[in-house]
Amino acid sequence: MVRPFHHYNQRLLSRKKNRNHKEDNSFDEFLSKSFVKSQSQPKSLKNISARSKPPPELTLEDSSSRPLPFIQVIRERYRQACRSVLIRTQNPESTVRALASFGPLKFAECVSQDKQYLIAEFSSESCVKKLQESSLFFFETKKFPLVSRCLFDESKGQDQLNRQKRGHKFLLSEENWHSSEPESYPKFASLDEELHHLSEAKGLNDLDIRARFLACVLVEDLFRPLLPEARIIPYGSCLNGFGWWDSDLDMMLCLQGDPYLPGVIKKPGRGGLPGNFKFLTEVFHTERLLAQKTLTMVASLLELGPRFNNVFKILNAHVPIVRFHCATLNLQCDVSVEAMDSIKMTELLYLYSSLDSRVRPLMSGIKQWAVSHGLTSSGEQQKPTTIGLLCLLVFYLQTRSPQVLPTLRALQNATAPSDMFYIDNVVYGIPSNPSVLPESENKETLESLLHGFFLFYSEFDFKSQAISIIEGSTFLKPANSSPLYVENPLSIGFNICKNVSDKYLEAFVDAMKTATRKMESLSEDDSTLAVGEDGSRMTPLCDGSFQGSKLSFLFNSDMTEGDQNVKIEVLDLFAEDGDVNNDFVKDTDLQEGKAELKKKDNDRDEVGSHSKNMTDSVYFEGDADSGHTERNNSSIPQESDSAHAKNIETERAFNKKR
Template structure:
């Protein structure tokens, strides 16, 4: 796979950009192989990334070439492990993430750092710094000969045209899906920047709350995040367990008003902290009346959109569950990425909240589908199976009483799946399954691996795996659900009816179906397999190749519709005369 990606990318991306991008993918693929050989539990990954952030600083520099002088300075204070470069903005600002060998090295660097003597500047100290140019007082440093820039322009996303170029040169639909996944997923630098962003918030409140922790959750850490994805954060002011044997206890203030009112006031104070004091935090918006109050803001220095909450840890445990499910089989994440891309391209999902289906709901739809017997063999276990196999160390209960207990180490599952279907087959089966699913009376439940009767009336009901009383897709309207079913039917038909490769073949053909969707919906009939056929194709008599039908009943149905329609057209013509 890595050899293929190198060959394909060389034709579509400039030489320097190609080297950085392809080498990054090759590195990620090799890391992925290692991870598959030795599974790392989710909380261990979080712990490793948090420690990595504590050993790192983020430095704004004049250009990527500043890394040699920066390396010389940082190495005189501590032991530099690696340096990663990226840019932000149209007129790019340059930044370098410097990772040290130990957290003590970062402490030494920060103790030697300063800020401008300016009454208009808030003197905040953090791991976000800028590298001053040399002058008479600051002589130029020697450029380190041992300095190596591990990544240059590491946060650069693949453009839509480059993705099309990559996918059009693949040999199969399954290969297209793997390439799409590996070329768009969140890379190592993107993950580092998100944990550094979390670290900034954590450090900002640690003067008063020394045990505070900011946990990333959602797509940034669950394995389904793509380049440029938002960062979801939950801030915990004290995440340590209560010491029941302690004799000395801290004096604390009681809550003023209800718990929700106190949470809203705390969030408002955190919003002020972000807006007034923390460098890079801009566009701060307080959404305090939501079910879970959040603060949305943009971190300019890491180029990350953030959603900060102070809710319970259920979001982190949900991310753990999704991470586990994605790690059970190498086909799952490419399938999720492809379906999310399809939904985005044809307008089923939207970046703004509303009545449309979300990426989270789509992911759960994919996982629920993979729990069903596909050719008699399911790929994923139910959540209840993981609960039954849980060990005492896997037991988690949130302060709201949400039971988040399930097996965290998937190496302890008895046997892997015997299902060996290709990604292409799974994609078509997904579309066919949901184009015929009884959404009117059934709800999807990942806990049981079976469809259950709807607990309440709504268009789409997907049971929240951890908070079983909640419907994660309650926002979806009936019109949007109907659109989803029709588009799924269309996509299945398009993929199965392709015979020859053209410019936009395979998954590219279902991505470009946006403009044709409305006409297909209005002028189509469904065969017994639930797939849509455009009526206009039934009357194409002067084609080079006749239409082929899979069985006689479908052919007879088509011929009857053709004859009936022709007779009606003749009657209309006579009436008009």
């Protein structure tokens, strides 16, 4: 029996009696741009070929600078990837000129500063096919002759005279590169500006998004002859608006085609007419077994793909995945089988990130703070994950007066019938077009909201209260639940933070209290803090006499209020004895650590060999559904608790000093 969303559980009705916060149906102004930073193309690449004018295409922002619908963004990015190729080049400018002979180019840019790989987008997919048909294989007997969109350009370029004769001056844009050199974190006039700068520096740019969608298409090409209707789509942080450029890529294999793009891939052999014949297919006892068998096939195909290295099958985990490294794009990737709740969660968070220009900078600051204090993890560990932090932020913004973000129930009420969907027989709704939502009256600064976030959760009753972003309120925790309970809004009865232990929740709350005191110490006079109409404490911050970067002071676990005049840069902040994850310093370690591997890769390309660095399959022991699993392969790195222990010791010393 299908349960309507607004009647899905009697428990929700009882929550209304004990809500801790008032609901407000107004939302924030649409000031934020799309998570994709639409940047102008280099002038030299706009008219690479004058033979034909490229057809008009979707832009990723509308004329009013409002974010596009989620489905529209995915559709355009996927089509960009299908028109794109990845070239191993020895001379980027020469390669671009050679590619232009196969058709008009719309985009071309090197993936990184070493200029070894180039992403080029043609005006149509037929140009990609034309290029593939003209390409040859290396004369190497041990190769696997796979036709792909990952190619090697043997030419080493022409001299300057020949370039001038061609009449083109190719200058590949460098604005999208993430520098391999460490950068100091500059001081700005306000914390708002520092948060915006952090968000811009860590966020995904146009090239990052292109690379991630192209990686999905590269994998999809591997099994397209076997599964012509299947699709590989990205999900998670790379699409929800909160991803960082050095984050892993989550892929999802959709066996029945892309749920978002029903018209992109045609179904072969149907002709739109019903028939009497159906394909004989293997049927498995459970969906989990089907996922495991399918991912086993995916892993085998990845081993044959160009530069897909370190392929691991992790099939007995709670969510079976295949993990591998895409060396050409320098991306760590995880492939899983289609799960509607994960796809829709990505869409929901994308909507939240697009509704207000303050949400992404806030999340960037909170995430970097958690990383620098060793409070978060990305795996099945006992610390809060990024998705858990996101839900905590969304709930906090729902409780402001007026609201910054709407509740899921309010979104449901604003959703058209065509946007409704089912998960586990529960009806949900997420508006596909952000423009249908009204604006909010909340005008708090980023400083005020960040301080309020730390204050809110430093005083929150985690022992008895659970968090719901469906209602924007709390409810009594179920019996025998984990220390931190954040209801999964799209999987009723599931706790997003089930893995968090008492130890790490206590550390999390202690760090919140310290962060609250630090931010208050940046104010000239705490007694001047205003009180809102609802009695809640307002938290505007003043610049005061602080001389250094406020974020550096906030992020550094070794600094106290008395140290606020010490100028500290983020470069110093994340280089603490190698214990804290150097997450802000851009891929210096990767560049140094992989210099020898790149040299070997160059040597292999010169002779045309295709060697692999493969490892055995990795499984989890124990009950996969219980959440208590251990790896039996020591080659997979395990996160050390040394950073966390050091942070806790520092915080306790700081508290004693106070």
